[in-house]
Amino acid sequence: MTGKMKYIVAGSLIVAAVIYLIVTSTGSTARYFLTIDELKGMGSDAQGRPVTISGAVLGETISYDASQPKVTFTIVNVPGDPREVERGGGLAEVLHDAVTDPDAPRLEVVYEDIKPDLLQHESQAIIRGQLQQDGRFYAEEVLLKCPTRYEEGVPGEPEES
């Protein structure tokens, strides 16, 4: 075997091993990334399956029991496709529209952990966990983001009523 061939073989072996790792890890540890709409669409199939969902947090539903600790809150469906978010006028708009739309699909989330710092009205929640038989989503991990907070928002602006 020539020197060059050796490198090519060694290199392709490494690359193949990495691709194998990526594919198997995607199968075993990656999760479905769903919107609430899609999760509801799966019906009872969705129960007990580890998934990641995203939604807009409904501020008035947040209740926190520090003695457990346990947080429950409701999230509202937002589109998962970035292009659709863009068409809706950006993430901040989409989140705002979601929480003000009474017909949008909603989901109650139970998170047995400390209340995250950024859990508040209209923040975007990305939640890993699973749907249980009681129809509530039991979260293992909650990531939050407030898109308007530090760039556009004027805090204390009166909410339109």
Add this chain to the structure above:
Amino acid sequence: MLAQIGSMFTGLALATILYAAGAAFWSTRRDDRRWWKSSRNGVLATAGLLGASVAVLLAAFLDDQFYIRYVMQHSSRDLPLYLKVSAVWGGQNGSLLLWAFLQAVFAAVLASRSSKDPGLLVPWATVFLSLITAFFVAVTFFLSNPFVISQSVPVDGQGLNPLLRHPGMVFHPPALYLGYVGLAVPFALALAALITRRIEEWPRAARRWTLAAWLFLGLGLLLGMRWAYDVLGWGGYWGWDPVENAGLMPWLTATALLHALVMQDQRRGFRWWNVTLALLSFVLVLFGTFTTRSGLIQSVHAFARSNLGPYFLAAMGVTLFGSLALFYSRRSLLSGPTASEDLFSREGMFTLTLILFLTITGSVFVGSVLPTLTEALANQRFEAGPSWFDRVTGPQFAALVLVMGVCPLLGQAVGTVRRLGKRGIAPALGAVLAPVGGAVAGFTRPFSLIGFALVGLAGGTAVAEIVRGVTARSRQGESVPAAIWRLFGRHRRRYGGYLVHAGVILMAVGVIGTRFYPFETEAVLTRGESIDVKEYRLVFEDLEQDVLSDRVTTQALISVYRSGRQLGTLGPKLDEYSSFRQTVAAPAVRAGIREDLYLVLAGWTDEGAQATVKIFINPLASFLWLGGLVFMAGGTIAVWPSTRKARMGEPAARKRRVWSTVGLIVGVVLLALAVWAMWRPAQGTAASASRSEQGGLGLAAGRGSRPRVGEPAPDFSVDLLDGSTLSLSDLRGQVSVINFWSPECQPCEDELPDLQTIWEEYQDKGVAFLGVSFPDLEASTREMVSEFGITYLNGLDAVMPVDYGITGVPETFIIGPQGSVIYVHIGPVTADRLRTELDTLVAE
């Protein structure tokens, strides 16, 4: 005024940098030194102008110029000085300005060192660097200008995001940006080398730039990890968040580039590798900026969605395809001499290292875009969590550590595994002793033992190389300290490199400990109650609360005992920032060699009699920070310029040396500050002994918040200009318009005539008008009232604006006959707007 000056400087900088690019290009065409000199001056002028812009923005922050939107959004009066400074880059607009400035400085330094350059390498590189700088200046100036003026003049700014109030955050962004802008230099030099066909010269020119950029990027990542550990309070330091990944990927390719540059410089070959890695590093910098600003990838760290995405995407496309086209046209140049044939030679191992760095980068990239990727491929969105990244990259990092241990043992191109001989003893010993030591300390899981074996192997190699160098010198009669000093002094890059390896190995120990043996639990404790967690006993002593100007901070005092001995008191805190309506949990950490005890206060109930605490035990976490220090020390040694060559120079060289010494001192001071910011004891280590004066735990009322529509208006008592007093009850039964204003604010002045007009229209319809200005502005208020012929009531009060929670002037409230708020307008109001509102009320 400041805003216009700052904006003007930025605009001028765009002109000068475009000129510099043109002049540099022209100088290469004509081979004319005069054009080149002119271009160099253009770059210098750009750096100066952008430096002035940054200085102006800094002045605006220090002077609380809240009429500038960006200042208003990221600062407030009560912010400590160092945070006002760091707020300059606390948001997108300011950080892009800083980026543009640093890019211009790097271009200027490169251009001014061109006398060493034999050909047109530097002028060509200046063309590309100037264009890159121009892109950032243009984006700053046209799309993300930090000097935009806001509509109303706020009394106070919105304050800095509470999560960013950490000394580490002062240095983390600039360090990252220094790394990012630094990586543009090797890229520009690579393109220049291809154009001028000086393919063998550019690695030498690019080496120190790459090293410096890589070092700063590494420091930025380390500071980010430390900040996450110390502030975010989730017990970890690296979450494989897309924004973290965006910084990690160029660092990985830059590390590969460093190795490949050395190889090309020493043994030729590696031409393809170097230009590709330089391109990749720079494109990944753009990609990182693109993902964090486009809203395409969801992340907790990302800047708010902005309109910059498409521009960065376009810049990436131009860079990538332009460079690939150039590579293709110069492919004969790149094919050059090939590397050694033997895979088990030093070169072969280097090649393996490069491949591994690329596959790790590729894996991280795939993980970052997995939802988008799987949607395109399988129409299903999959998401990669931390376990995905751990599983995919873990084995690759392990392989990298293995190569790190084996590679320095192999002689140059001809060495083979069989020749290892005696040099293999220390690594073999390390590979055996490290897992045994780990097992004795209680870390017995098989995979972690494999990890320790690899770490021991690589550590043994790094230590053995340094020891070998020292003994060889001391055998020639040098004392050991002198031998160490000379060894690192004379062969900075080589032994600095070994030190960097040692730092990475120490960090790997920390990663093994924290990733394989994570431990967390929660406890609800009543005052005086204790809990046993592993070998610790934690006693919840008390809960204290302090009301500060910007936040209410609640601290749990928890005594920590181990085997009957008190180790100290930890004070995890919960900070509630009223103006942000945000709670930040500040963890308390007791760092030890074996493990860190890490406490987070989750909440409290029952007037503070009960507290919920989250307890993390992070084994070997201290090794991460220790390794980080060794890494930085090694990197600094490697990047330190050699003084011996400069000493021979003529006056010009001496002058340059003075400047590089100044630069070095500034760099070292910054580095030391950054290191202090990062490794000073984590917060909450020693709980404050001072008891709160408040006594009870009832939340004290903070600053008033603006009453919402429908809520009763806060009572007030205002001294009117005619000497009488007016209170809310005097206005009962009529509709009142209350306008907060100040004679110093332009928008307020603009709306005064409109207010007077409306007052004249509605005064007979049961509508009262009240203007409220500030007592310290009495003279100018009176002046303005008479100048504009204002006939409605006007008064001065400092308390009322606070009670009404106004964030600036002008603000206008309409209060109904029953005393409740009916309408609030922030910023200047128009006559039409008021007419519409009042008509509905008066008609009722």
